[in-house]
Amino acid sequence: MVRTVFEKADAIALVAEVFRELGYEGASMSEITARTKLSKGSLYHFFPGGKEEMAAEIMAHIDGWFVTEMFRPLEEEEPSVAISRMWETAEGYFRSGRRICLIGAFALDDTRDRFPSVIQGYFQRWIDALAGSLIKAGLRDGEAKALAEDAVIGIQGALTLARALCDDAIFDRTLTRLKLRMEAALK
C-alpha cells in the first residue's frame, strides 16, 4: 500500500482549488478526495470540522495572503508604489481570470450566510485600504472612495466575464483600463 504524506499547508492549497472550481456545494468530499489525492482520513485529520472547517481555513488563508501582499502595503507603503504593486498582485493572483476569487464566488449564493464576516471583511478592507492610499496620494475623500470601489468592482466583474466568455484577454484588458483610469485621476 502506497502512502503519501501531506503537510496541512498543502492540503489547504489543494482543497482551495477544488472549491474554486466547483463551489462550496459542488465540492463533495468524494470529488475533493479524487482531485487532491488526499484520503478522507487525511482530510478529517487536518479538518475535523469537515467541509465547513476546510472552507473557513481556506478563506482565512486567502485573506491572510491578501493582507500581507496587498492590503498592508496599501495601508503602509508609499501610495504610488503600493497601488502599482496592487495591479501586479491582482494580475498575478487571478491569472488572466482563469482563477476566480473564491470569496467573491461564495458571496453570490447562500454560502455567504455561512461566512458573512470573513467575506464582508475581505472586501471592506480591500476598498478601505485602497481608498486610504488614494487619499494619501492627494485625492479628495469622496473621489478616493468611489475610485477604490470602482477598482474592486471592476476586478470582480472582469473575473465573471472572463469565465463567461472563456476569454483570457478581457481580464488583463480590464485591469489595464482600471489602472489607467486611476492614474488619470491622480494626474
Place this chain on the structure above:
Amino acid sequence: MVRTVFEKADAIALVAEVFRELGYEGASMSEITARTKLSKGSLYHFFPGGKEEMAAEIMAHIDGWFVTEMFRPLEEEEPSVAISRMWETAEGYFRSGRRICLIGAFALDDTRDRFPSVIQGYFQRWIDALAGSLIKAGLRDGEAKALAEDAVIGIQGALTLARALCDDAIFDRTLTRLKLRMEAALK
C-alpha cells in the same frame, strides 16, 4: 388533500429564484420542492430532464427577457433612449443587488461547462448590442467596445460586492457612476 395547480411559467419563475439563492449544486430537489411548494411529480411533469432541464429553461427564459427588454432595444432603438432605458432595466431587474445575475453566477463554477453557449451568448450579445448603440451614437469603435465591456463588467462586479458587503446602496451607486461615465464619453 389540498391540491394546487401551477402553470409552467410559474414553475420556471419559482424554481429560478431557488437556483438564484442556492446555486446549481446547492439547489437540491428537496430544497426546490420545499421552497416552491411544487411536488416532485409536478416538477418532473414540467421538466422531464430534471435539474439540468430546469436550469436550461430558466436560462433561456432569462435570456429571452433580456433580449426583448434590453438587447433588441439597444440594437434597434435610438441610442440615447435605449441606453438610458438599459440603466433603468438593470436597476429594476437586479433590485439594488439583492437579486443576482444567475447566468453570471453559473459562469463562476463548473456549472459553466454545462451551459457554455448560453452563458457566452448572453454576455456577448449584451456587450455587442451596447457597443453597437454607442457607435451609432457617434463613438469610435474601440472606445465603444471598451465602454460597453466596462458597463457590463461593472454591473456584474457590483452584484458581487452588494452581496458580499450586504450593502444595498453600492449597487445603485455603481450604476449611477457607470451611467455618468458613459454620458461623459458621449459628451
Place this chain on the structure above:
DNA sequence: TTTTTAATAGACCGATCGGTTTAGAAAGTC
C-alpha cells in the same frame, strides 16, 4: 354522464452525500 387527459402528491429507488471508525504504516522518543 362517461371517458380521457393533464397535473399533483408523495412513497419509493439505488447512488452518493458528509462524516465516523478501525486498522495499520511511518516517524519520532526513549
Place this chain on the structure above:
DNA sequence: GACTTTCTAAACCGATCGGTCTATTAAAAA
C-alpha cells in the same frame, strides 16, 4: 528495539441526493 504519536487508507454509517413510479384528483372532451 519497544513504545508512542502522527498520519493515511478505506470500510462503513445513516441521511440525503436526483430521479421514478403509482395513485389520485380535477378538468376537458365526448
